[in-house]
Amino acid sequence: MKNSGVGHRRRGRTRLGFTLLEMTIVLFLIGITAAIAIPKLSQSAEQGKSRACATDQEALRAALESYHAAHGSYPNGTDAQAIIAALQNDGAIGEVACPSGGQWEISLQYGSGQTGAAGENPLDDTATVRCTVHGELYGTQIHPDANGE
Numbered sequence: 001m002k003n004s005g006v007g008h009r010r011r012g013r014t015r016l017g018f019t020l021l022e023m024t025i026v027l028f029l030i031g032i033t034a035a036i037a038i039p040k041l042s043q044s045a046e047q048g049k050s051r052a053c054a055t056d057q058e059a060l061r062a063a064l065e066s067y068h069a070a071h072g073s074y075p076n077g078t079d080a081q082a083i084i085a086a087l088q089n090d091g092a093i094g095e096v097a098c099p100s101g102g103q104w105e106i107s108l109q110y111g112s113g114q115t116g117a118a119g120e121n122p123l124d125d126t127a128t129v130r131c132t133v134h135g136e137l138y139g140t141q142i143h144p145d146a147n148g149e
């Protein structure tokens with residue numbers, strides 16, 4: 001029985017299967033690939049959410065502008081939810097939600113300096129839309145031509 005056992009034959013050149021070293025190398029390469037791919041996948045997912053948020057911010061800006069054009073001032077409201085509700089009641093916009101769960105922040109500035117009432121020159125009125133997760137994704141001045149005064 002000496003030198004004729006299974007253990008001896010396994011060390012021959014015609015063995016089947018993988019050695020521990022080969023398995024280690026394969027698992028190492030899989031790990032490297034995953035380490036490179038997974039952050040890129042989650043990064044592009046986050047970029048998609050950011051783009052979707054920017055689209056909603058643009059939609060909010062456009063709705064504020066069209067509301068302003070129709071009514072001569074922005075909707076009354078103490079917070080973004082009330083302002084958005086007023087826009088929705090007016091049919092200016094549907095549901096808008098940041099895909100990352102950010103809350104909307106809307107800042108309305110009236111040309112004469114007061115907030116919550118129409119300024120003397122409606123073109124001086126500006127609205128800023130941002131989200132608590134992504135911030136302000138574009139230069140979101142509603143009336144960019146009125147900034148210079």
Ligand SMILES: [Zn+2]
Pocket residue numbers: 053098099100102131132133134135
């Ligand atoms: Zn957002």
